[in-house]
Amino acid sequence: MTQQDAGSRFPSVGDGSGMTSDPRFYREELQLTFRNRGMPLEGLRYDATPTGMHYLLIHFDIPEVDLATWNLKVGGLVDRPAALSLDDIKALPARTEVVTMECAGNGRALFSPRSVSQPWLLEAVGTSEWTGTPLKGVLDAAGVGREAVEILFTGSDQGVQGEEVQYYQRSLTIEEANRDEVMLVYEMNGRPLEPQHGYPLRLIVPGWYGMTSVKWLESIEAISEPFNGYQMHSTYRYAQSADDPGEPVDLIRVRALMVPPGIPDFLTRTRLLSPGPVTLTGRAWAGRSGISRVEISADGGENWSDAQLGVQPSRFAWRGWTAQWNAQLNAAGGRYTLMVRATDTEGNRQSVEPEWNIQGMGNNMAHSVDVIVE
Amino acid sequence: MTQQDAGSRFPSVGDGSGMTSDPRFYREELQLTFRNRGMPLEGLRYDATPTGMHYLLIHFDIPEVDLATWNLKVGGLVDRPAALSLDDIKALPARTEVVTMECAGNGRALFSPRSVSQPWLLEAVGTSEWTGTPLKGVLDAAGVGREAVEILFTGSDQGVQGEEVQYYQRSLTIEEANRDEVMLVYEMNGRPLEPQHGYPLRLIVPGWYGMTSVKWLESIEAISEPFNGYQMHSTYRYAQSADDPGEPVDLIRVRALMVPPGIPDFLTRTRLLSPGPVTLTGRAWAGRSGISRVEISADGGENWSDAQLGVQPSRFAWRGWTAQWNAQLNAAGGRYTLMVRATDTEGNRQSVEPEWNIQGMGNNMAHSVDVIVE
Numbered sequence: 163m164t165q166q167d168a169g170s171r172f173p174s175v176g177d178g179s180g181m182t183s184d185p186r187f188y189r190e191e192l193q194l195t196f197r198n199r200g201m202p203l204e205g206l207r208y209d210a211t212p213t214g215m216h217y218l219l220i221h222f223d224i225p226e227v228d229l230a231t232w233n234l235k236v237g238g239l240v241d242r243p244a245a246l247s248l249d250d251i252k253a254l255p256a257r258t259e260v261v262t263m264e265c266a267g268n269g270r271a272l273f274s275p276r277s278v279s280q281p282w283l284l285e286a287v288g289t290s291e292w293t294g295t296p297l298k299g300v301l302d303a304a305g306v307g308r309e310a311v312e313i314l315f316t317g318s319d320q321g322v323q324g325e326e327v328q329y330y331q332r333s334l335t336i337e338e339a340n341r342d343e344v345m346l347v348y349e350m351n352g353r354p355l356e357p358q359h360g361y362p363l364r365l366i367v368p369g370w371y372g373m374t375s376v377k378w379l380e381s382i383e384a385i386s387e388p389f390n391g392y393q394m395h396s397t398y399r400y401a402q403s404a405d406d407p408g409e410p411v412d413l414i415r416v417r418a419l420m421v422p423p424g425i426p427d428f429l430t431r432t433r434l435l436s437p438g439p440v441t442l443t444g445r446a447w448a449g450r451s452g453i454s455r456v457e458i459s460a461d462g463g464e465n466w467s468d469a470q471l472g473v474q475p476s477r478f479a480w481r482g483w484t485a486q487w488n489a490q491l492n493a494a495g496g497r498y499t500l501m502v503r504a505t506d507t508e509g510n511r512q513s514v515e516p517e518w519n520i521q522g523m524g525n526n527m528a529h530s531v532d533v534i535v536e
Numbered sequence: 537m538t539q540q541d542a543g544s545r546f547p548s549v550g551d552g553s554g555m556t557s558d559p560r561f562y563r564e565e566l567q568l569t570f571r572n573r574g575m576p577l578e579g580l581r582y583d584a585t586p587t588g589m590h591y592l593l594i595h596f597d598i599p600e601v602d603l604a605t606w607n608l609k610v611g612g613l614v615d616r617p618a619a620l621s622l623d624d625i626k627a628l629p630a631r632t633e634v635v636t637m638e639c640a641g642n643g644r645a646l647f648s649p650r651s652v653s654q655p656w657l658l659e660a661v662g663t664s665e666w667t668g669t670p671l672k673g674v675l676d677a678a679g680v681g682r683e684a685v686e687i688l689f690t691g692s693d694q695g696v697q698g699e700e701v702q703y704y705q706r707s708l709t710i711e712e713a714n715r716d717e718v719m720l721v722y723e724m725n726g727r728p729l730e731p732q733h734g735y736p737l738r739l740i741v742p743g744w745y746g747m748t749s750v751k752w753l754e755s756i757e758a759i760s761e762p763f764n765g766y767q768m769h770s771t772y773r774y775a776q777s778a779d780d781p782g783e784p785v786d787l788i789r790v791r792a793l794m795v796p797p798g799i800p801d802f803l804t805r806t807r808l809l810s811p812g813p814v815t816l817t818g819r820a821w822a823g824r825s826g827i828s829r830v831e832i833s834a835d836g837g838e839n840w841s842d843a844q845l846g847v848q849p850s851r852f853a854w855r856g857w858t859a860q861w862n863a864q865l866n867a868a869g870g871r872y873t874l875m876v877r878a879t880d881t882e883g884n885r886q887s888v889e890p891e892w893n894i895q896g897m898g899n900n901m902a903h904s905v906d907v908i909v910e
Contacts, residue, residue, distance in 0.1 A: 171869060171908055172804045186560035190803050192569065192645070196659040200570030202732070204597045212730040214588035215598075222800055223578045224589075271566070279803065285570040323802040356586040358576070426596055428697040429564050429653065430546045495545060534545055 200285025216288030222321030238383035241305030269525030294347030368478035448506035574659025590662030596695030612757035615679030643899030668721030742852035787823035822880035
């Protein structure tokens with residue numbers, strides 16, 4: 163298998179353009195959703211998402227890692243290359259941080275036309291307690307050379323994307339890699355990582371979209387040029403066309419989501435509520451920023467009122483919110499579109515309309531929930 | 537909200553018939569897949585599926601259960617009605633059983649036309665170690681009356697399906713409910729149930745498709761007539777038309793699945809392999825029966841050869857298999873369709889072609905994997 167000739171033999175999807183305006187979904191999109199799990203939105207009720215409810219985005223296969231032979235290679239432009247066992251890493255200073263992660267493609271399927279890829283609606287989010295050791299300590303021990311400009315992270319998951327055979331790889335600048343909160347983690351919610359979350363070791367980069375938190379980490383390499391691999395230059399870009407190189411996706415944009423109130427219809431997920439006071443609840447988050455405001459609308463976005471903000475359990479975790487709503491019968495058969503939007507401490511506010519880009523990245527439009535009061 | 541008037545106000549899906557021959561999928565089907573998680577097929581490599589990789593089928597919402605007020609009500613036609621706390625239940629004789637569960641709708645989306653519902657391909661399976669107490673002990677303590685014919689199980693998850701507002705409910709005959717292996721379980725893989733798996737207590741009925749293993753169990757009731765609720769009479773039937781009452785779905789049909797070999801293309805999941813010997817692996821299971829044979833084909837089902845069977849870890853759990861295949865370049869650009877089929881100890885063998893039914897139940901057609909050797 164060589165990199166050059168691995169592409170065109172795969173069956174084409176849709177019209178082959180990689181984009182579609184069809185409101186229906188291709189089988190290839192569906193089968194990705196059975197691998198890449200969403201968090202049902204009632205999961206917003208937990209400060210820390212139960213491990214089995216946290217979202218998953220796995221580009222290739224979940225690799226099988228044998229701890230007896232695994233180690234983390236630290237190399238490239240460093241003074242003291244190393245190969246660290248998991249015990250070596252556990253012997254380093256440990257830290258636990260509550261971190262909200264979100265996939266950069268969350269909301270992709272709400273764009274039209276949309277990129278034919280993992281067709282997230284809104285469920286690609288979760289919050290966990292991650293335990294590990296600061297990356298900075300490992301980099302300092304290795305002694306990163308002055309000529310290094312980035313740290314390259316390589317996972318052991320291998321596959322083909324955009325016609326390139328590749329291991330999953332992403333890089334960070336030296337400055338980003340040395341931030342206090344960036345960690346090599348081996349526990350999630352107080353237990354060893356499950357295989358699908360990166361066992362035995364993964365990177366966690368709080369505040370960034372999830373693509374940067376490389377799973378099944380095998381190698382950390384200090385490099386002299388910015389890394390230009392597939393997952394950096396061909397995807398995870400805010401671009402307006404296939405020719406537009408666009409800007410790299412980085413920090414998580416401000417977003418609030420709501421626990422859908424009432425009870426669901428099985429197929430359509432339309433919600434039914436009885437008339438009377440309802441406490442709406444949910445969470446809001448914004449990368450490295452705080453949340454300064456959450457607002458609710460019960461008329462599809464014409465009028466907004468402030469929700470009450472709860473405590474933020476950590477600097478990088480979602481913040482709870484609640485709002486009171488008096489559900490009433492109305493002339494529209496009891497139909498309402500409830501909406502929620504958040505503003506971060508930098509002043510960024512979610513828009514009601516989608517702000518389109520070709521890869522379907524960072525779509526943080528306000529969340530809408532259709533309900534019927536009866 | 538009343539049961540009679542809860543239906544027609546939901547938006548119709550597709551042509552409204554509840555069936556479609558469209559190879560594309562409706563948004564309603566997609567959003568169900570973000571709640572109802574599949575097990576990526578590389579998960580077949582584990583004897584017990586990691587909790588966060590096990591499949592999930594959740595009809596309504598995951599309920600929030602407060603252990604301080606929760607109890608299990610045992611009532612109906614019994615001599616000694618009871619309300620048992622979780623501590624009461626944990627004080628009863630405990631047992632751990634390794635059980636393979638599968639959703640009755642697994643394979644639904646491989647039928648054409650298909651029922652518009654949760655569009656499973658093949659991933660609705662998982663195997664766990666379940667710990668709890670035999671149901672029979674609880675029934676014996678309550679003293680089920682002679683006039684009782686069934687035990688009705690009610691979960692606390694509520695919603696609307698088929699225009700009926702309902703709590704999720706299923707029943708078993710007295711004889712089935714008293715089988716040794718039927719359990720009330722509070723632990724999965726040695727830990728308390730996660731919310732999405734039925735915290736604090738669920739039923740496990742080994743050998744049956746998953747719809748019978750009621751989650752978030754609140755009530756067990758001995759009843760004098762066969763229960764005829766929605767989840768018994770309107771769904772989980774092998775029927776040929778909307779008018780055909782059909783036969784009830786019960787035990788899991790024989791099936792083998794394969795860990796897809798090689799590496800995947802991200803979007804199409806087509807597999808690439810290098811030429812040379814390959815060990816194909818997977819699992820096979822068949823409700824209460826054993827597996828007597830697993831066969832492999834590398835030519836789309838024309839010729840078959842026997843796989844080697846591994847140990848079955850428990851009577852109700854999947855059995856591993858392995859088979860050697862020599863992957864070679866060929867005149868078809870290295871393309872092969874690998875297939876696997878199993879035969880159970882009752883002599884039932886999977887068919888290569890689907891055996892259609894209108895609800896998309898029990899589709900255990902042989903598993904195919906397209907690969908390219910290059």
